[in-house]
Amino acid sequence: MTTAEIYQKLEPIIKTYLPEDVNASEIKRDSDLTKQLNINSAHLVDIVLDIEDAFDVEFKNEDMEKLRTVDDTIAIIKKKITK
Amino acid sequence: MEEKATVDMPNFENILEKLPYTEPFLFVDSLLAIDENGVEGIYKFSADSYFYKGHFKNNPITPGVILTECMAQIGVVCLGIYLMDIEASDNLKIALSSSEIDFYKPVYPDETVRVLSEKEYFRFQKLKCKVKMLNSKNEIVCKGSISGMILNENSGE
Numbered sequence: 001m002t003t004a005e006i007y008q009k010l011e012p013i014i015k016t017y018l019p020e021d022v023n024a025s026e027i028k029r030d031s032d033l034t035k036q037l038n039i040n041s042a043h044l045v046d047i048v049l050d051i052e053d054a055f056d057v058e059f060k061n062e063d064m065e066k067l068r069t070v071d072d073t074i075a076i077i078k079k080k081i082t083k
Numbered sequence: 084m085e086e087k088a089t090v091d092m093p094n095f096e097n098i099l100e101k102l103p104y105t106e107p108f109l110f111v112d113s114l115l116a117i118d119e120n121g122v123e124g125i126y127k128f129s130a131d132s133y134f135y136k137g138h139f140k141n142n143p144i145t146p147g148v149i150l151t152e153c154m155a156q157i158g159v160v161c162l163g164i165y166l167m168d169i170e171a172s173d174n175l176k177i178a179l180s181s182s183e184i185d186f187y188k189p190v191y192p193d194e195t196v197r198v199l200s201e202k203e204y205f206r207f208q209k210l211k212c213k214v215k216m217l218n219s220k221n222e223i224v225c226k227g228s229i230s231g232m233i234l235n236e237n238s239g240e
Contacts, residue, residue: 042180042232045209064207 001081006055006074013050014070017043029071047073055081101164102156103175107133110153117165121201121212124157130192145190147225150216151182155229158200158214163233166205176234180209184227188218195219208232 007029015024019038026037033039039047044067048059051073057080066072095114102111114124128145135143160177167175190196196216203211210233215226 040180042209042230045207048207049204059207061207 001078003074003078006077007070009054010051010070010073010077013047013054014039016050017047027070029069029074031070032068033070033073034068051077057081098161098164101175102160103177104156108152110149110156111161114157114161115197117162119166119202121199122158122162122165123197123199124161125195125197126153126157127195128190128192132192135192143192145192145194147184147186150186150190150196150225151184151229153196154184154198154200154214154216154225155179155182155231157198158212159210159229159231160233162200162202162212163205163210163231166202166210167233167235174235178232178234180230180232182227182229184214184225184229186225188222188224190216190218190224196224203228205233208234 011027014027014033014037017039018024018027019040022038031037033044033047034041048064048067052058055077057077059076063076067076095117098114098117099111102109104110110126111124112126114122116123128149130143132145134146134149138144138146159179163177164175196218198214198216200212200214203213205211209230211228211230213226214229216224218224
């Protein structure tokens with residue numbers, strides 16, 4: 001799966017949990033999920049659970065610690081699906 | 084006799100002591116059962132609780148937000164404390180993250196309710212539960228889903 005393909009599948013998941021005051025057009029590859037996109041910690045967990053279903057992967061606590069930006073998320077997913 | 088029994092027995096008192104609430108905002112009297120999948124507890128809404136003075140004028144009925152709080156304290160926080168490493172739960176920080184509750188029956192002053200909670204998942208510090216509250220006639224008062232973040236201050240960021 002290419003980075004672009006992963007992003008295509010990931011973006012709608014993130015969009016679901018964006019607060020009303022953040023526009024979907026603000027989602028960029030280097031966006032910080034909590035600081036810039038204003039996603040709260042509970043919804044960050046929801047995003048991870050949706051990713052697990054969509055990509056058939058499992059996140060560990062250490063993945064969660066590394067997860068800051070959209071690119072971080074893509075990198076973690078990529079590592080897991082190529083394993 | 085094998086030496087086990089007491090080791091894994093849930094200590095209800097221990098859990099209640101770790102609750103970060105006190106009067107007039109503690110809505111747990113005791114726990115009846117707890118395991119990794121759920122919890123059951125009771126609370127009596129004393130007629131002299133402060134909110135009856137205002138909800139409603141001359142017609143005291145327990146506010147829905149208070150019923151929700153009671154379900155959250157028993158169903159999510161008590162269970163969260165049990166699921167966390169009990170040693171590490173001294174610096175517990177908790178936050179309600181979402182709730183969706185339907186209400187069916189009123190709860191009047193001095194009624195005792197029973198809360199049953201079933202864990203949906205506890206991952207990355209988010210605990211989501213299906214909760215319901217029953218009155219003394221075993222009628223459903225309210226039910227729904229509540230989730231919260233259970234954080235340990237010592238566990239880093």
